[in-house]
Amino acid sequence: MDHDERGLASRAAWLSYIGGLTQEDIAQRLKISRIKVNRLIAAAHQAGIIRVFVEGDIAPCLTLESALTSRFGLSFCRVAPDLGEDDLPLKTLTSAGAHYLNGELDRLGAGTIGIGHGRTLAGLVDRLPRIKRPRLKCVSLLGSLTRKSAANPHDVIHQLAELTGGEGYFMPAPLFVDSLEDKRVVMGQKSLLHVLRLASEAQIYVIGIGEVGPDAQLIHSGMITHGEAEALVAAGAVGEILGCYFDADGRPIDAEINRRAIHVALDALAGKEVVAIAGGPAKVEAIDAVLRSGLFTGLITDERTAARLAKDDVRRKPDRHQDGRDTAA
Numbered sequence: 001m002d003h004d005e006r007g008l009a010s011r012a013a014w015l016s017y018i019g020g021l022t023q024e025d026i027a028q029r030l031k032i033s034r035i036k037v038n039r040l041i042a043a044a045h046q047a048g049i050i051r052v053f054v055e056g057d058i059a060p061c062l063t064l065e066s067a068l069t070s071r072f073g074l075s076f077c078r079v080a081p082d083l084g085e086d087d088l089p090l091k092t093l094t095s096a097g098a099h100y101l102n103g104e105l106d107r108l109g110a111g112t113i114g115i116g117h118g119r120t121l122a123g124l125v126d127r128l129p130r131i132k133r134p135r136l137k138c139v140s141l142l143g144s145l146t147r148k149s150a151a152n153p154h155d156v157i158h159q160l161a162e163l164t165g166g167e168g169y170f171m172p173a174p175l176f177v178d179s180l181e182d183k184r185v186v187m188g189q190k191s192l193l194h195v196l197r198l199a200s201e202a203q204i205y206v207i208g209i210g211e212v213g214p215d216a217q218l219i220h221s222g223m224i225t226h227g228e229a230e231a232l233v234a235a236g237a238v239g240e241i242l243g244c245y246f247d248a249d250g251r252p253i254d255a256e257i258n259r260r261a262i263h264v265a266l267d268a269l270a271g272k273e274v275v276a277i278a279g280g281p282a283k284v285e286a287i288d289a290v291l292r293s294g295l296f297t298g299l300i301t302d303e304r305t306a307a308r309l310a311k312d313d314v315r316r317k318p319d320r321h322q323d324g325r326d327t328a329a
Contacts, residue, residue, distance in 0.1 A: 001043055012037055013044040051129050053099045064306040071310065072291040074298055075273075082303040088280045089302040093120045096300050097206075097277040098127035104204055105164065110135035111203045114264065115156050116242055117142060117175075118208030118217060120277050125159045136166030139198045141205065142242045143175040143262035145221045171195050173262045175223055175243045183260055192262075200268035207296075209278035210240035211286040218243070228257060239286030241276075241295075242266075248285070250292030269295050279305040288314040 001009060008030065015021045015029060016037075023037045030037070044050045061079040068077045080096035083089065101124065104113075115121060115138060138160045161168030172191050177183045186192060210217055212232055218224045218240065224232075235253045237245040243261035245253050252258055252266075275298035278287050288309055291299065301309070308314060 001047060005040075005043075006047065006049070008032075009040040009044040009047065010049050012040040013050050016041055017050060048126070051098070051127055053095075053102065061303055061306070064303065064310055067310040068299060068301075068306060072296070072299070073294065074291075074296065076298045077306075078298075078300045079306040080300070080302050085302075087282065088119065089304070090120065090123055092302040093277055093279050093300065094123035094127050096302075097121070097124040100275065100277075100300055101206060102128055102131065105131050105133055105136070108136065108203070109133060112137040112139060112198060112201055113160075114139050114141045114199050114202035114205040115160065116205070116207035117145060117156070118210065118278075120279075121206065121208050122156050122159075124206075124277065125156050125163070128160075128163055130163050133164040133166050136164050137169065137198060138164070138166055139169040139195060139202060140171050141199050141202075141207070141264045143171045143173040145175055145218075145223055169195050169198055171199075171262060175218075175262060176257065176260050177262065178260075180256070180259060183262070186262065196264060199264035203272065205269055205272055205274040207241050207274065207276055209276050209283060209287050209290050211283045212237045212240060212245065213282070215282060216240070224257070231255070232257065238289040239283075241290055246289050246293060248289050248292075250289055250294065266295060273297050275300060277301075281305070281308070284308045284314055 012026055012030065015026045016023070021029065023034050026037045027034045058081055061081060064079045065077040068074065068079070078096055078100060080092045083092050085091060097120065110133070113136065138157050140157050157168040157170050172189070172195070173186050177186055212229065214226065214229070216229060219226065219229055232245055232253070232255065235255050236247040237253050237255070238248045239246050242263040244258050244263065244266065245255065247253050274296045276287070276290065276296050277300045279302040281304070284305055287301070287305065290296070
């Protein structure tokens, strides 16, 4: 659409969704045909001008929400209905996450929101409508995914700041430094210390959860190697948040890569609203493990993932050798 067509599509969408006018009424108001009204509204959907939240409760999802809230000691849980997506249920998660964050932005007005990384959080921000919050601060909770920027936390921060008219802050450092000595040097930088302090003062944290394996996002972004991923699995790593790896019981693993990560201190999350947005069959173990850490107060996930998490057999079961020894499955 050119500029004039886009403006007309926006007006038609506004009259339809906000004004509640019929297509016939809109056609008369804009002095165009009903066919063109229909085409303009369809084009507005395609261009992302219309962003819709659906209100209402679905009984099976409510049952799962109650089960997960109790199981993991959460303050709240949102389970979005299954759309039949394969692997990563991106539409489901981004829609449910955007609905949650839009409500928090509307409620918060001013303050600081800390944002993690991942494709889901990047897609979530794309679904948010503009809401003016000039006193809002949006701060990245971890260093940059510097090699590929598709889900770079800095890009998410920039988008959120632009949508709200607030201030955006990113950590001027990579997610993983090359050595512990490098980390000591980087952590002495005033610019980084300033952002870390802001991140520790956030009222709300919105964080993605990463799995450990060949399809992990941090491998695809080039932040860790396949060899490092194999070493993490050998050390018992199951899930990841903010570049920190956890075992199946929700404990940070004792590995150098955890100590080389640049992120807000996990202790800073205590007593805050900390919401995980994650789902998909590949992440069930990771979500289960990270929620056991006790760091999270809320979870937004999809129906299929929630059903798996509600079961008692999520964690890896050992296979038994013929000689009776146990080995990880």
